[in-house]
Amino acid sequence: MNKILITGGAGFIGSHVVREMVTKYPDTQIINIDALTYAGNLENLKDIENFNNYQFIKADITDAKQILDIFHEHKPDGVIHLAAESHVDRSITNPLDFVMTNVIGTVNLLNAAKEIWKDNYQGKRFHHVSTDEVYGTLGEEGFFTEETSYDPHSPYSASKASSDHFVRAYHDTYGLPIVITNCSNNYGPNHFPEKLIPLCIHNVLNNKPLPIYGNGKYTRDWLFVIDHAKAIDLVFHEGKNGSSYNVGGFNEWQNIDLVRELCKQMDEKLGNPVGTAEQLITYVTDRPGHDLRYAIDATKINRELGWKPSVTFEEGLSLTIDWFLNNSEWLNNVTSGDYQQYYQKQYK
Ligand code: NAD
Ligand code: DAU
Secondary structure (H helix, E strand, C coil), X not given: CCEEEEECCCCHHHHHHHHHHHHHCCCCEXXXXXXXXXXXXXXXXXXXXXXXXEEEEECCCCCHHHHHHHHHHHCCCEEEECCCCCCHHHHHHCHHHHHHHHHHHHHHHHHHHHHHHCCCCCCCEEEEEEEHHHHCCECCXXXXXXXXXXXXXXXXXXXXXXXXXXXXXXXXXXCCCEEEEEECEEECCCCCCCCHHHHHHHHHHCCCCEEEECCCCCEEEEEEHHHHHHHHHHHHHHCCCCEEEEECCCCEEEHHHHHHHHHHHHHHHHCCCCCCHHHHEEEECCCCCCCCECCEXXXXXXXXXXXXXXXXXXXXXXXXHHHHHHCHHHHHHHCCCHHHHHHHHHCC
């Protein structure tokens, strides 16, 4: 492909996808469109911002005209769509923001792609990046496969499920060439500290409580973000048209065990006595509608495309903590201002 348009490329996962594409495909133009909400940060892309095959455009996917104009002007062959409101807790406070960006924004992109590709879908592809949360919750056993029925519970997952349905509907109704990936929890460098792992790293560094929702036995399947970026590259280029692929880390952790592992690693790295960080663990009011357990069966992407995670969780977590320790300016910048207000309100 000559030109790939990536949405949400200034965010956590998007910035790793942009870097992967810009460095791996020097003959392909990568256009990053992002509204730079509280979660978007061009600092995430400092190392590649001057590459010849990279361009940034500040744009809001809820603005249908602006999006169509960009598609007409740049005529991308491929779209990798990551722009979203992504935090479950914020979706509980402001569901409509999630409908606007995740549902309406996705439909605006689908309309723009359909419009400029209408004469010939050959060599075109719309890749929608979604989440395992669309499947709802598991009990103590079992895994989500690509055949699991959708059963979202939070406004965030309901909006992502809706966007997945629209993407499939555009394939079935108009023949738009699409692929979808549904991934488990990511972690790694550049993760915004509203999410569990970077929030706990930030709080240990500031000697603040580590808030554990409910009884801490909720379970997530964690994947290092660069492994997700590589899975997206693979599915975008080699995935079967009209198909969806689950992506996961084969790596389940109860929240409380994960936070204990994080505390252990941080004590070692900071040279503190064993048990120092754990003393900060504080059980707090549960998240409403909290899904008990997510676990991905990633057999399909492994069997069809040969993808598997490249780092163990302990390695990935160590790399992640090191990144935060070495990037204190980044962390200070994103935790000043609005973040403080958000934090007070969420954890009052
Ligand atoms: P993020 O919140 O870190 O980044 C989202 C990006 O989208 C930001 O750069 C933001 O500025 C941009 N954005 C938001 N609204 C926009 C709008 N209206 N127009 C243009 N840009 C807008 O999110 P993330 O964690 O990097 O997630 C990226 C995608 O991956 C999302 O679609 C999310 O649902 C999905 N996903 C995330 C995870 C995870 O663990 N973080 C796991 C699976 C799937
Ligand atoms: O599963 C994929 C999803 O993972 C993505 O689609 C979402 O965009 C992403 O935010 C993430 O959602 P979660 O809600 O699972 O991630 P979060 O880091 O917010 O929470 C992880 C677990 O930790 C969850 O069980 C809630 C709990 N938690 C979270 C926070 C922020 C706490 O116990 N305390 C906290 O302060």
